[in-house]
Amino acid sequence: MRSISRRKLITTGLAVAAGGSGLAVAGKIAQKYGLVPPDHGGLYGPGETLSYAAYRLLTKHSLAREFPRSLISERPLANEIGPLNEAYKKLQAGGFKDWRLAVNGMVAHPTVFSLDDLKRLPARSQITMLQCEEGWSYIAEWIGVPLPHVLEAVGALPQARYVVYNSIEKDSWDSIDMGDALHPQTLITYGMNGRDLPVGHGGPLRMRLPRQLGYKNVKFITDLTVTDDLKRFGKGMGSVAAEYGYAWYVGI
Numbered sequence: 001m002r003s004i005s006r007r008k009l010i011t012t013g014l015a016v017a018a019g020g021s022g023l024a025v026a027g028k029i030a031q032k033y034g035l036v037p038p039d040h041g042g043l044y045g046p047g048e049t050l051s052y053a054a055y056r057l058l059t060k061h062s063l064a065r066e067f068p069r070s071l072i073s074e075r076p077l078a079n080e081i082g083p084l085n086e087a088y089k090k091l092q093a094g095g096f097k098d099w100r101l102a103v104n105g106m107v108a109h110p111t112v113f114s115l116d117d118l119k120r121l122p123a124r125s126q127i128t129m130l131q132c133e134e135g136w137s138y139i140a141e142w143i144g145v146p147l148p149h150v151l152e153a154v155g156a157l158p159q160a161r162y163v164v165y166n167s168i169e170k171d172s173w174d175s176i177d178m179g180d181a182l183h184p185q186t187l188i189t190y191g192m193n194g195r196d197l198p199v200g201h202g203g204p205l206r207m208r209l210p211r212q213l214g215y216k217n218v219k220f221i222t223d224l225t226v227t228d229d230l231k232r233f234g235k236g237m238g239s240v241a242a243e244y245g246y247a248w249y250v251g252i
């Protein structure tokens, strides 16, 4: 996944940000700012904490690159997905009229949104790159409602630290911290390249966050849970990917 030289660069960056050097300082900074990822005990050990903390300190306010229309990929690659289940097929047969996004957890007003409800919230479109951890990428225009608007609509509580998102696809879920959840480019996406989001790309609803790798962009999302603790989800590592040894935080 990430190359050694890149990691070294990041570590150096963190040491600079910390005004010191070495793992111990970086670790202390990570603790101080609450920048310890939920999978920090995993396969990569302190490296995950280092890169998460470093990226967070260095890219806190940064925007992912947005591209001119002329660079939209002609044939965006829809990555292979497992067979769609019966629940999905039933909703698809009904033109997704009954598709719902339930938002619950640490919110003042738990809410269930239809696609039309979401389309009535302020929309944003952006031309960004989707990058798979395997190396390929494509550029597309994504249309959706910024997650911050959804969180505002439901009244996310100030103690919230993460948003967990689930797919209708079994064992497909992930989570992001509030830094990414409240980022203006994080979209609950329902459109791509001027049309409804195609099934292959996660239609009718997908999490789209251009500041992290492809696998964080979960397709077919059905619910969001706002929480201050990832330990009670799955094996407590913040995502299915992390349970398989992939990093929870994959900033790009």
Ligand SMILES: Nc1nc2c(c(=O)[nH]1)N[C@H]1C(S)=C(S)[C@@H](COP(=O)(O)O)O[C@H]1N2
Pocket (backbone or CB within 6 Å): 077, 078, 079, 080, 081, 082, 130, 131, 132, 133, 167, 169, 172, 200, 201, 202, 214, 215, 216, 217, 218, 219, 220
């Ligand atoms: N539900 C679901 N979401 C998913 C996946 C998946 O298999 N199922 N694959 C992920 C991976 S590994 C990548 S790289 C991107 C691919 O997005 P694309 O099909 O638009 O290229 O979707 C991500 N979201």
Ligand SMILES: [Mo]
Pocket (backbone or CB within 6 Å): 079, 131, 132, 133, 134, 214, 215
């Ligand atoms: Mo991927």
